[in-house]
Each structure stands twice: as C-alpha cells, then as structure tokens.
Amino acid sequence: MAAYSVDLSTGNNYFDLNDILASQEKIPCIFNIAVEGLGYLDQSTPDPDIGVGTKLELPLWLAKYLHRDARGIVSVETPKTYREGYRQILAADPSVVDLHRLGPHFYLGGGKLALFNLPDIQDVLKTLLQTFQGRFRRIMDGSQNALHTDLTNQINMLDESERRLFAAGQRGLLEFQSWESRESEKLSTSSVVLNQRKRKWVGACRDSGD
Amino acid sequence: MLAEKALDLVRELQRSLDGTLPPYNEDKIRQVLEEMQTLFDQNKDKAHFAAEGQTHLLSAIQLRHAAIRRNKRCLLAYLYNRLEQIKKMRWEFSSVLPSDVKYNLCEQEVQWFNQYNRLLANYMRSLGENGGLDLTQDMKPPKALYVLVRCLVDHGEFETQDGTTILLKKNSQHYLMRAECEHLIRQGILEHIVQ
Amino acid sequence: MQADEIEARLLRKTFTLFDFKGLEMLIKDFKRDFYDTLQRQRVLVLVAFDVDALCACKVLQYLFHCDQVVYTVVPVDGLQGLEQAYLENAEGIKHVVLINCGATVDIVELLQPEEHVRFYICDSHRPVDIHNFYNAVQVKLLMREDELSTIPSYDEVFRDDDEESNQSGEESDDPDSGYKKKRFDDESILRRQERRRWNEERVRILFDYTKFTSYGTSVALVMFESAWKLSKDTNSLLWLAIVGVTDQYVHFKTPRDKYMEDIIALQSHVSRHNQRGSDGESLLSVNCLRISFEEELHLNLYRHWTLFDSICHSMPIACKLRLWTLKGQKRLHEFLAEMGLPIVQCKQQFSAMDMTLRSEVKARMQEYMNKYGLENQDIVLPSFSMQFGYRNLLCATDYVLACAATLESLDASSIQTDNFLLASDILQRSNPEKTDTALEAARVQLRSLVSQVQSSLDMHQIISAGPFLYVFVQEGTADSRFFSQPLSLIRLARFTLQAHCSVTRNKKAHSLPLVLGAPLSLDEGTCLIIGIPPLDTDDERKNFFGKAFEQAADSTNMTVKCNGFDSFIIEMRVEDRSKFFDALISILQ
Numbered sequence: 001m002a003a004y005s006v007d008l009s010t011g012n013n014y015f016d017l018n019d020i021l022a023s024q025e026k027i028p029c030i031f032n033i034a035v036e037g038l039g040y041l042d043q044s045t046p047d048p049d050i051g052v053g054t055k056l057e058l059p060l061w062l063a064k065y066l067h068r069d070a071r072g073i074v075s076v077e078t079p080k081t082y083r084e085g086y087r088q089i090l091a092a093d094p095s096v097v098d099l100h101r102l103g104p105h106f107y108l109g110g111g112k113l114a115l116f117n118l119p120d121i122q123d124v125l126k127t128l129l130q131t132f133q134g135r136f137r138r139i140m141d142g143s144q145n146a147l148h149t150d151l152t153n154q155i156n157m158l159d160e161s162e163r164r165l166f167a168a169g170q171r172g173l174l175e176f177q178s179w180e181s182r183e184s185e186k187l188s189t190s191s192v193v194l195n196q197r198k199r200k201w202v203g204a205c206r207d208s209g210d
Numbered sequence: 211m212l213a214e215k216a217l218d219l220v221r222e223l224q225r226s227l228d229g230t231l232p233p234y235n236e237d238k239i240r241q242v243l244e245e246m247q248t249l250f251d252q253n254k255d256k257a258h259f260a261a262e263g264q265t266h267l268l269s270a271i272q273l274r275h276a277a278i279r280r281n282k283r284c285l286l287a288y289l290y291n292r293l294e295q296i297k298k299m300r301w302e303f304s305s306v307l308p309s310d311v312k313y314n315l316c317e318q319e320v321q322w323f324n325q326y327n328r329l330l331a332n333y334m335r336s337l338g339e340n341g342g343l344d345l346t347q348d349m350k351p352p353k354a355l356y357v358l359v360r361c362l363v364d365h366g367e368f369e370t371q372d373g374t375t376i377l378l379k380k381n382s383q384h385y386l387m388r389a390e391c392e393h394l395i396r397q398g399i400l401e402h403i404v405q
Numbered sequence: 406m407q408a409d410e411i412e413a414r415l416l417r418k419t420f421t422l423f424d425f426k427g428l429e430m431l432i433k434d435f436k437r438d439f440y441d442t443l444q445r446q447r448v449l450v451l452v453a454f455d456v457d458a459l460c461a462c463k464v465l466q467y468l469f470h471c472d473q474v475v476y477t478v479v480p481v482d483g484l485q486g487l488e489q490a491y492l493e494n495a496e497g498i499k500h501v502v503l504i505n506c507g508a509t510v511d512i513v514e515l516l517q518p519e520e521h522v523r524f525y526i527c528d529s530h531r532p533v534d535i536h537n538f539y540n541a542v543q544v545k546l547l548m549r550e551d552e553l554s555t556i557p558s559y560d561e562v563f564r565d566d567d568e569e570s571n572q573s574g575e576e577s578d579d580p581d582s583g584y585k586k587k588r589f590d591d592e593s594i595l596r597r598q599e600r601r602r603w604n605e606e607r608v609r610i611l612f613d614y615t616k617f618t619s620y621g622t623s624v625a626l627v628m629f630e631s632a633w634k635l636s637k638d639t640n641s642l643l644w645l646a647i648v649g650v651t652d653q654y655v656h657f658k659t660p661r662d663k664y665m666e667d668i669i670a671l672q673s674h675v676s677r678h679n680q681r682g683s684d685g686e687s688l689l690s691v692n693c694l695r696i697s698f699e700e701e702l703h704l705n706l707y708r709h710w711t712l713f714d715s716i717c718h719s720m721p722i723a724c725k726l727r728l729w730t731l732k733g734q735k736r737l738h739e740f741l742a743e744m745g746l747p748i749v750q751c752k753q754q755f756s757a758m759d760m761t762l763r764s765e766v767k768a769r770m771q772e773y774m775n776k777y778g779l780e781n782q783d784i785v786l787p788s789f790s791m792q793f794g795y796r797n798l799l800c801a802t803d804y805v806l807a808c809a810a811t812l813e814s815l816d817a818s819s820i821q822t823d824n825f826l827l828a829s830d831i832l833q834r835s836n837p838e839k840t841d842t843a844l845e846a847a848r849v850q851l852r853s854l855v856s857q858v859q860s861s862l863d864m865h866q867i868i869s870a871g872p873f874l875y876v877f878v879q880e881g882t883a884d885s886r887f888f889s890q891p892l893s894l895i896r897l898a899r900f901t902l903q904a905h906c907s908v909t910r911n912k913k914a915h916s917l918p919l920v921l922g923a924p925l926s927l928d929e930g931t932c933l934i935i936g937i938p939p940l941d942t943d944d945e946r947k948n949f950f951g952k953a954f955e956q957a958a959d960s961t962n963m964t965v966k967c968n969g970f971d972s973f974i975i976e977m978r979v980e981d982r983s984k985f986f987d988a989l990i991s992i993l994q
Contacts (some may be wrong), residue, residue, distance in 0.1 A: 016287070036269070061253075062273070065272070066272065189395065191396055374447060377493050381480075382478065382494075382822075386475065
C-alpha cells in the first residue's frame with residue numbers, strides 16, 4: 001500500500017529507498033581543493049590524488065556533502081540534462097520526451113539540485129514543474145482509460161515517480177472495477193504468498209531445466 | 211566507486227518490495243561493513259596527522275566521511291524497510307510465518323518478529339471487555355458470517371471453533387465461518403468463492 | 406439363497422426395534438423432514454460426477470447459504486470414491502446428503518455408519534434399493550413418490566414372524582439336534598415349505614424389480630421444486646434445473662415424453678420468473694439472467710460453430726441423411742441449396758452469417774425437411790435459452806455439452822476434481838472465457854465422436870451376436886481416449902446404434918440392443934463395456950444390461966468392476982472380454 005505514495009518533495013526522507021536511489025544521480029563537479037589518496041575516483045588518470053581543477057561527475061549525495069560548506073571542496077555545474085538545451089526541448093513538448101532515458105529519477109534528482117546554488121536553478125525548477133504539468137494529462141489518461149491496450153511504449157518513457165503515479169492510477173481503476181463486479185468482497189491470498197510461490201515455481205522449473 | 215555495494219543492497223530490496231521479501235543478504239552487508247571499516251581506519255590515521263596541522267588532508271577525510279555516512283544510510287534503510295515488510299506480514303498471515311518466508315529472515319529479524327507478535331498480542335488482549343479483540347481479522351468489512359471456500363492444496367485436518375475437525379483435501383468445497391478460515395485464505399490454502 | 410434369507414432375517418430384527426410404520430422413508434414435506442432438521446448442523450454433501458448432480462448440488466448450496474447451514478461438498482466418481490469420501494469426512498457428521506448416487510445400493514451396508522448418522526438420498530437412478538427404501542430411520546429418500554410405486558411391498562420382501570426366525574436360528578446353529586427334533590413335526594414341515602415358497606417368491610419379485618435400470622426425475626428439478634416450495638427459488642436456480650433436465654435428455658436417460666413433461670413444468674416457472682411488461686421502465690439490466698422458452702433447433706452447438714459442422718455432428722439429422730457417406734454429404738448440399746442457404750454462409754461461423762438467413766434457418770428447414778425424410782422431431786427440440794450480459798444466447802443443450810466436456814476433460818495437468826470445480830464455475834456463469842473454452846472442448850468431443858462412429862461403420866465393425874449387436878472401439882486410435890469416460894461413452898453408444906440402424910438392411914436391427922467396448926487403460930489392460938437398450942424401446946429407456954452383466958460375470962466367475970453409478974457400464978480386463986461375451990450371449994438368448 002505504501003507503494004503508491006508519490007513523493008516529489010526534496011524533503012530528506014532518510015529511509016526512503018527511492019530517495020536514496022535518486023541521490024545517486026550524477027552532477028558535474030570541479031575540485032577546488034586537492035584530495036589526497038582518493039585518485040581512484042577519477043578513472044581517467046593514474047594519479048593517486050585528485051588535483052585542483054579536476055572535473056568529475058559525482059553522485060548528488062557526495063557533491064552535496066562536499067559542496068555544502070563555505071569553503072567548498074568542489075563547485076558544481078548544472079547537469080547536462082537540466083541545462084538550457086534540454087530545457088528548451090522540454091518546453092517545446094514535454095509529453096514526447098523519454099524522461100526515463102534522461103534520468104530514471106528525473107524529478108527527484110532535479111529537485112535535489114535546489115540544494116546547490118546554481119545560477120539557473122530557478123529555471124530548472126520551473127522546467128520541472130512545467131514538464132510535469134505537461135505530461136500529467138497523458139499519464140492520467142493512459143492509466144485510467146486503457147486497461148486492455150499495450151502501453152509499454154508510453155510507460156517506458158516515464159521517469160520512476162511518474163511510473164509510480166501511473167501504477168497508482170491503474171490500480172485505482174482496477175479496484176474500482178473489482179468493486180463494481182463485487183470482486184472486492186472476495187478474500188484473496190496474500191500477495192506475499194503468491195509471489196513467494198511464483199518464485200519457488202520458477203526456481204523449480206529452472207532446477208529441472210538444468 | 212564509493213558506497214556502491216550498499217547501493218546494490220538498496221536496489222535489490224527496491225526491486226522486490228512489491229510483495230516478497232528477498233533473502234537477508236548477509237554477505238553483502240558484511241562487505242559494506244568492511245568498506246566502512248576501511249574508510250574509518252584510513253580517516254583515523256589521517257585525522258591524527260590533520261590534527262597536527264596537515265590541513266590538506268582534511269578534504270580527503272571529509273570525502274571518506276561522506277562515504278561512511280552514505281553507507282550507513284543505505285544499510286539502515288535496508289534494514290528498516292525489511293522490518294516494515296515483516297511487520298506487514300504479521301497482519302497478512304497471523305502469528306505464524308510460512309516456512310519459506312521465514313527462511314529469508316535473519317535471526318535478529320525473527321526475534322524482532324516474535325517480539326512484535328507478543329506486543330501485538332498483548333495489546334489485542336487488552337482491548338474490549340472480555341478477552342480482547344483480534345484486530346487482524348476482517349481486514350475487509352465482512353458481508354456474511356459464513357463463506358464458501360475451496361481447498362487449493364491437501365492441507366490435512368483443521369479444527370473449527372466448535373471442536374469438529376474438517377478434512378481439508380484438495381478440491382473439496384466447504385462452507386465455513388468466515389472468521390475461522392480467513393487466515394487460511396490469506397495463506398493460500400483456501401480460495402474464497404464469491405457467489 | 407441362504408445368504409438372502411439370513412439377510413432378510415437380520416433386517417427384520419432391526420426394523421422390529423422401531424415402529425417402522427410410523428416413520429416415513431420418503432421426504433414428503435421438504436421443509437419439515439429435510440430442511441429444518443439440517444439447520445445448525447454440519448452437513449456432508451456427496452455429489453456424483455454428472456451435470457444433473459452438479460446442478461442439483463448448486464441449488465442445494467444456494468439454499469444452505471440462505472440459512473447458513475455449514476457444509477462440505479465432495480465430488481465422488483463411483484462407489485469406491487463414495488466410500489472413501491465418507492470415511493475421510495465422516496468425523497462429527499450427522500447428516501449426509503447424497504446427490505445422484507447411492508440410491509441403488511444398500512447405503513447403510515456399504516458405509517457402515519454409526520447409528521446416529523442420517524442419509525438423505527436424492528438420486529435419479531432407479532430402481533431404489535429396497536433396504537434404502539425400508540430403512541426409514543437412517544435413510545430418507547428425496548424423490549417423487551409416484552416414481553417409487555413399483556417397489557415391492559414390505560411384506561413381500563421382509564417377514565415379521567419372530568417365532569420362525571428363532572426356530573430357524575436354532576436350526577442353523579445346531580442342525581443335527583434340530584433335525585431330530587423336527588423330524589416328525591408336521592406343523593414345522595408345513596411352515597418350512599411355506600417359507601421356501603415365500604423365499605422363491607421373494608427372489609422372483611426382487612428380480613422383477615431390479616431387472617431394468619432407469620432414471621427418475623432430474624435431481625436438479627427435484628431440488629429446484631423444493632426450493633420453490635420454500636419460496637427461495639430464483640431465476641438462476643431455475644436455469645440450473647433446466648440444465649439438469651436437459652442433461653437427462655442429452656444423455657438419453659429419460660424418454661422424450663418424460664422430458665416434455667418436465668419442460669412443461671419448467672415453462673410455467675420460466676414465465677413466472679421472466680415476466681416483463683413491454684414498457685421501457687421494466688426492462689432488465691443486461692447483467693441480469695434472462696431465460697426464454699424456445700422451439701430450439703436441435704443442432705448441437707450451432708450458435709458456436711458453423712451451421713454445416715453443427716448439422717454433421719447432430720445425431721438425428723446426421724443419421725437420417727447418413728452424413729458420414731459421400732452420398733449423404735451430397736444430400737446435405739442439396740438440402741441446403743434447396744433451402745436457399747449458400748454453402749459459403751453455412752461454412753462460416755454461425756454468428757457471422759447473414760442476419761436474415763440466420764433468423765430463417767429454422768423455418769426453412771421445417772419447410773423442406775419432409776422431402777429429405779426428416780421429421781419435426783429430428784430438427785426441433787422444445788428447450789430454453791438464456792442470455793446474460795452482452796454475450797451470445799446459450800441454449801440448454803449446448804450448456805450441457807459444454808459442462809459434460811469439462812467434467813470429462815482429458816487435460817493431463819488437471820485431476821478429476823479440478824474438472825468438477827471448473828464445471829461448477831461454468832454453471833456460475835461468472836467467467837465467459839471459461840465457457841468459451843468449454844464450448845471448444847465440446848466441439849472437439851463431438852468431432853471425435855462422429856469420426857469414431859464413421860470409422861466403426863466404414864470398417865463394418867458393428868457385428869450382430871444374435872441377441873445383441875456389439876462393437877469395439879479400437880485401441881490406440883487418437884480419439885479412443887475420449888471414450889474412457891461414462892458420459893461420452895453413453896453418447897457414442899447411442900450415436901453408433903442409431904447410425905447403424907439407419908444404414909443396415911437388417912430389419913431386426915431396431916429391436917437389438919448394442920454392447921460397446923472402449924479401451925480404458927492400456928497399461929492395465931482394462932476396458933469399459935456399455936450396454937444400451939434397442940431403439941424400438943426408446944419411449945421407455947429402460948436398460949436391462951445392469952442385471953445381464955451381473956449374471957454374465959457371475960456365471961463366468963470373473964471380476965468385473967462397476968465403479969460408476971450406472972450399472973450398465975462396467976470395467977473389465979481386455980483378455981476376459983470374449984469369455985464374458987459368450988456368457989452374455991447365452992444369458993440373453
């Protein structure tokens with residue numbers, strides 16, 4: 001049931017698995033200070049240290065930590081997919097863009113950029129909002145009205161939080177239908193048991209196949 | 211890359227949270243702890259020098275510290291989300307976990323489950339006037355006292371509240387008290403047939 | 406004889422304990438004698454594997470749901486299954502309902518129940534075992550009273566004189582002393598003579614009584630009428646009763662007259678439940694079940710097939726036109742052409758046929774049938790059809806075929822009880838996909854049935870043994886596996902006999918019964934043998950093969966198994982077959 005909570009906020013949800021995954025998105029960083037002994041992070045040079053001016057893509061969680069104090073071990077740039085060029089594409093027609101390819105956690109990751117003082121951050125955030133607004137109609141439409149059509153193509157283009165939204169919509173529709181046909185009265189086997197059984201079955205098939 | 215293994219754990223859990231509980235990945239957890247230990251040891255060494263004035267080491271210490279915190283967050287999230295799942299299962303299956311589910315828990319998780327069980331049982335006993343109230347029953351509002359069920363597996367004998375035993379044999383149909391067989395339905399032994 | 410006598414004596418003892426005459430063996434008041442006694446009790450329901458029983462079971466389940474009677478339903482496939490199911494589930498059970506099983510055997514003898522267990526038998530198999538009938542304490546019969554009029558009176562089969570039993574008891578205990586004592590006792594000699602006469606008479610009466618097996622009213626109909634008397638009948642239950650009655654007709658259990666009688670009774674219920682005003686507001690939602698009476702085309706599954714195929718697979722018309730021959734096919738083409746039905750249309754799905762043609766098929770057939778030697782009876786069957794949701798009409802005969810095909814599904818992945826539940830789901834109507842699969846299975850069954858008939862005829866395998874005809878289904882052919890199940894076997898036997906009669910030059914064929922053998926299990930080397938009565942006794946549908954098989958088996962000392970509830974279908978080893986047939990011939994001559 002928790003599966004349908006769609007959390008687009010940048011709020012620090014410490015235990016949230018999606019938040020953890022989103023904070024793994026990369027952001028380009030430039031090192032202002034040399035870091036000794038951690039050269040292995042930069043696979044392009046055999047240098048044991050990271051020198052001043054090194055450009056490196058770091059995950060958001062790390063960049064955030066290194067960037068946060070005033071001294072700033074690193075300074076950050078806007079990631080490519082949130083820059084002007086992509087912003088224009090998204091402004092033109094948000095509904096045709098493959099957001100999943102741009103970053104599976106496009107909104108969550110984009111939201112996290114607000115923590116860095118990037119010069120174009122206001123534009124980025126505006127784009128996020130407009131993109132979502134532009135795409136929401138289609139997501140809603142697809143999840144509510146096309147139960148028996150193959151929507152794989154559409155779903156493939158959605159970012160992770162959009163997918164959760166889509167699934168929530170579809171689930172709502174299914175539950176409504178089962179209520180209508182009095183199916184919801186039916187006590188059902190727990191999904192945990194069903195999945196466990198399915199896995200066992202698949203496992204058994206594989207064993208016998210080998 | 212730093213904290214990569216911890217992220218694997220999170221990914222693994224995320225993939226299977228839609229109903230199942232994956233086996234407790236003891237091996238990976240050990241590897242993550244080892245990574246944290248290494249980072250910590252390195253920082254301890256360097257911190258010593260940094261305190262003596264070699265401030266150029268501070269940046270590396272901070273970076274490693276960030277990695278340690280990241281690892282910690284991933285591990286805690288892994289454990290926490292598993293516990294949430296286990297808690298949910300208490301409500302899905304009653305106090306006894308199916309053996310194949312139990313098999314995927316680590317010992318501490320089993321202990322936690324038992325304690326949670328006890329707490330819940332005590333609380334339920336304290337409810338109401340006489341003898342408590344089973345909160346796990348009627349998770350959906352019941353429409354009838356009795357339900358028609360079909361037996362999906364050869365389960366063997368089952369004793370009802372009035373003391374009679376019923377043989378639950380595959381494909382036999384029974385009309386039983388809803389309260390008595392709800393758990394068996396949840397566990398996939400019986401199938402509820404809606405008329 | 407000795408055994409019979411002892412048995413009669415034992416029973417007499419049991420009965421004298423109770424004032425038997427005050428007790429009713431028949432359930433006359435369904436509510437008082439049956440329904441009310443089951444309230445707040447746990448009931449075990451044992452159901453035979455046939456469509457009628459399944460329907461009756463569903464009606465009963467509905468009644469139990471209304472009043473929250475707790476029960477367990479177990480399908481049973483034969484006497485062994487019955488015994489096992491009872492043993493497994495008997496614990497704590499005081500009331501057992503038997504549906505379409507158990508009436509023809511002494512149920513108390515078979516199951517050895519504890520004294521407080523009561524059996525309620527609702528079974529269309531006849532004759533009812535006299536022990537069931539006269540054991541008014543433990544066994545109650547739920548059937549129509551007028552159908553039990555042939556049962557021998559109590560005094561004819563059981564004797565009540567205690568003195569006699571004591572004496573003969575001593576006699577058998579100690580023959581020598583008894584012999585001496587009574588040697589000159591005239592009175593006793595007279596009494597013994599009289600007794601012997603009575604015994605002979607008893608055997609004769611019992612033989613006459615059990616000579617023929619037949620079927621009574623459909624159990625689904627009996628159950629439905631009981632529900633009606635409780636004012637608990639619904640349209641859905643009515644449909645179940647219709648399917649039950651139709652099942653009896655489709656599987657040649659009841660003659661056409663009896664079928665018509667039941668249909669007329671059902672029709673009044675149908676109009677009661679489906680009465681609608683013509684104005685718009687009383688229109689039912691599409692999701693309601695609607696049943697209508699119709700002079701239905703008696704063509705199997707034609708709504709779900711092509712008209713052409715359907716005609717070729719329907720017994721009356723296929724036999725009259727001999728559709729398995731080239732000439733027959735020509736005649737059919739001619740017939741269709743004369744009716745103005747283009748062959749292209751007839752060979753596509755009926756639902757895709759031209760609307761106007763579709764609606765006129767029946768009228769045109771009736772118009773031209775006489776020229777082709779067809780009678781109205783061959784083409785039209787008064788029946789019912791139902792509509793539910795937006796789906797096609799389903800008529801009762803197709804429904805029966807679909808259910809029977811599901812019950813006897815040969816799907817290797819499912820066990821027999823799976824089929825029972827699946828058929829039960831189809832009767833529930835909730836899942837149209839399952840119904841479609843079942844209809845497809847029925848088509849496959851019909852195809853294999855007709856091709857089997859055709860090959861028997863083509864290869865002249867139907868042979869006259871003098872008093873009867875016989876034919877064997879060849880082992881190992883692709884279709885033979887279909888006929889290892891009773892319902893398909895009955896239909897095959899009947900189709901074969903009818904087809905044979907329509908081609909043979911032998912005038913006597915109509916008065917000859919048919920015995921048909923089909924392989925059951927190749928591994929165990931067993932086969933099924935079925936005997937069906939001759940066509941000219943068709944308005945009675947009484948079968949004497951149950952008794953004949955029994956006697957043939959006795960005279961050859963063979964072990965044959967009659968595991969189903971129909972005694973005219975038996976199972977035996979393939980190698981015993983010829984010996985068995987010799988015995989059968991000498992008995993029937």
